[in-house]
Amino acid sequence: MLGCDVHCCQVPALAEDEVRMLKEKARQVRIHVLRATAEAGSGHPGGSLSSAExxxxxxxKVMRINPKDPGWPDRDRFVLSKGHxxxxxxxxxxxxxxxxxxxxxxxxxxxxxxxxHPSMKHTPGVExxxxxxxxxxxxxxxxxLAARLDGRPTRVYVLLGDGELEEGQVWEAAMTSVHRKLDNLMAFVDYNGLQIDGPVMDVKSLDNIAARWRAFGWHVLEIDGHxxxxxxxxxxxxxxxxGKPTVVVAHTVKGRGVPFMENVxxxxxxxxxxxxxxxAVRRIEQEAE
Amino acid sequence: MMADAPKKIATRAAYGKALVKLGEANPDVVVLDADLAKSTKTDEFAARFPDRFFEMGIAEADMMGTAAGLAASGKIPFASTFAVFAAGRAFDQVRQVIGYPGLNVKIGASHGGITVGEDGASHQSVEDIALMRAIPGMTVIVPADAVETEKAVFAAARHKGPVYIRLGRSGVPVIFSDNYNFEIGRAALLREGGDVTIIACGVLVSFALEAASRLAEENGVSARVLNMATIKPADDEAVVAAARETGAIVTAEEHNVIGGLGSAVCEITAEHFPVPVERVGIRDAFGQSGTPEELLRAYGLLPEDIVKAALRAVERKRGTTR
Structure with a gap:
């Protein structure tokens, strides 16, 4: 059993070139987010930028997917619970x-x-x-549960917002994941600390967020989400x-990578x-050089 | 009461048995419940297929979401709880992750209407059909008896997309024979008649038949009886034919007159063939504690209420309105 709450365990490290590649992908994500929301004239850049990495x-790197065959039954799944x-x-x-x-x-x-917001009926790859x-x-x-019933190697990933944890259904579901021992499931909390009406701490305190998940029986990790x-x-x-699901409390910065957006x-x-x-795109590109 | 007193079976009991049969026929069928398996009768499926049964605890919202995830991975989930919780408490989940993506989730909602009885208004769903009917793409079925329930369960499993099946707590007479051909979206003609059509669903179908007999014997009125188990998509053709051929309609349902079968029929006739329609149903009120019989009487849902409504409709048709 792993006892640590941070990434202290022996795991295969990423090679330098993989880290470079993933950083570049995260930069591309940021550029796409900025250009797409600007073109749309609306949307949610802050929480998109915080989840780029x-x-x-x-x-x-992590998920087993095949964009040529989006319906491949053995694929891993990703659910963007913070759909904005x-x-x-x-x-x-x-x-x-x-x-x-x-x-x-x-x-x-x-x-x-x-x-x-994501619609699985409209967009290939949205689960x-x-x-x-x-x-x-x-x-x-x-x-x-379906993957387990069918004996598939599928792993399921879900990204939650921190403000989203104010919704009671999250905790109903958190009980289910543990009760069903869903070790093929992993959750991330994009802990950027801000929601529409202000700091999450002021709106409805999420003090001791890791302890809350731990009390529900999850394996909890806390990391720098960038x-x-x-x-x-x-x-x-x-x-x-x-024997239990894992949740990562990922400390992030809302608007990360765009100075005038960060923490605003x-x-x-x-x-x-x-x-x-x-x-903003120019700055991100300069950074890359 | 009916002369030959046919055998009474609650549609929820038929649902439980149908799920076991369906489970045997189709390995993709899974069942979820929210701490009411003994009441919704999914406990029989649970005993027979423990690996395919998911007890979700008292968490209806989570149950609907879990069902959506199972459906997104190819399963055919039947999610069961009381109608008031399935359609009411978990409405947003049903809308957002079942209705909107059009996922293949079947909702088995038992204890619909006021015949729940003694539990009172908190547990008596008078608005579930209205809620579910308003979700785009949702199919809504209210079976009238045990036979129709089983056939509806199998039809729902064959149908691709979300289906809401409303079931009852109390025993109802068996109306249909085993060779009844149930089809989603198709009303069943139970009795031919030319003066008025009684369109009913669920518990009130047997009452509609009784009312039609009384109308013939006591009033010389020939009433057609249609069982409209599928509230949505409604059988427009059968309703328009009834309007055209009998010129007057009575609807009968164990639901608020706002948003249910009566509304659906009025929408169709108003658009295609306006005729007098009288709605028998709950007149925009919550239920209360009592025996099912007491409540059916108090809320005006008995055969005699249907008879009165039919006579009013016929009068209106003849231009001798109240």
Whole structure:
């Protein structure tokens, strides 16, 4: 049994070039998020930017998926429970090849496959329709149960927001994951500390977030949610943790990578102008050089 | 009461047995319940297929979400609880992760209506059909007896997409024979008649038949009786034919007159062939404690209420309105 709460265990480390590749993917996600929301004139850049490394690491290193065969029964599943981070999910799906990258600029437009919040009926690669908060973990549990029934190697990943944990259904589902010993399921909490009405701590305190999950019986890890090595290590540890699900409390920065957006709550649900987006993109590209 | 007193079986009991049969026929069928397996009768499936039964505890929202996830992975989940919790408490889950993605989840909602009895209004669902009917793409079925329940369960499993099946707590007479051909979206003609059509669902179907007999014997009125088990998609053709051929309609349901069968029929006639319609149902009120019989009487859902409504409808048709 693993006793640690941080990524201290012996797991295969990522090679340097893989870390570079994943960082580059996360940068691409940020650029897509900025350009798509600017083009749409609405959307949720803050919480999309905070989850860029988690999504990039899952989609380009951890998860077993086949964009050429999106319905492959043995594939791993990802549920974006914080559905408003759709621009980031669409970015990794496009980069992975589920649909053309150009299509990202149709975000939120009439007739687009890229709805304001993820819709599994519209978008290849989207595994569950989300947007009404608090519901993703229940659906992920269902997928994990189905995989177990069918003896599939499928692992199920779910990304929750921190404010989302205020929804009671999350805790109903958290009980189910543990009761059913769903060790083929892993949850991330994008702990960026901000929600629409202000700091999560002020809106409804999430003090001791890790202890809460631990009390529910989860294997809990706490990491820097922008540290690709830590994200990967957490995923490896979750895979080798048997008999219980793993949750990663990922400390992140809302708006990460765009200085004028970082930790500014207004950027939860407001799109940058085209100029703001391009200025931010330039900075992200400079960083890469 | 009916002269030959046919055998009474609650539709929830028939549901439990049908699930076991379905489970034997189809390995993809799984069943979920929220601490009411003994009441919804899914305990029989649980005993027969423990690996395919998921006791979710008192957490209906979580149950609907879990069912959605199972369906997204190819299973055919039947999620069961009382109608008031399935449609009411978990409405948003049913809408967001079952209805919107069109997932293949079947909701077995028992204890519909006021015949729940003594538990009172908190447990008596008078608005579930309205709620479920308003979700785009949701199929809504209210079987009238044990035979129809079993056939509806099998039909729901064959149907791709979400289905809401409303079941009752109390025993109801068996109306249909085993060779009855149930089809989603198709009303069943139970009795031919030319003066008025009684369109009923669920518990009130046997009452509708009784009312039709009384109308013939005591009033010389020839009433057609349609069992409209599928509230949605409604059998527009049968309703329009009834309007055209009999010129007057009575609807009968154990539900609020707002949003249920009566509303569905009025929508169809208003659009296609307006005729007088009288709605027998709960007049926009909550239920209360009592025996099912006391409540059916208090809320005006007995055969005699249907008879009165039919006579009113016929009067209106003849232009001698109240």
């Amino acid at each position: 988690i999504l990039a690491t899952l989609y380009f 981070a759709a621009p980031a999910l669409y970015a990794v799906l496009a980069e992975a090849g589920f649909f053309p990258v150009d299509e990202l600029l149709t975000l939120r437009k009439f007739g687009s496959r890229l709805q304001g 569950m329709s989300t947007g009404s908060l608090g519901q993703g973990l229940s659906t992920a549990n269902g997928m994990a 540290d690709i090595r830590a994200i990967f290590a957490a995923c490896e540890e979750a895979k080798s943790t048997k 709550v207004d950027w939860h649900g407001k799109a940058p102008s085209r100029d703001q987006a391009e200025e």
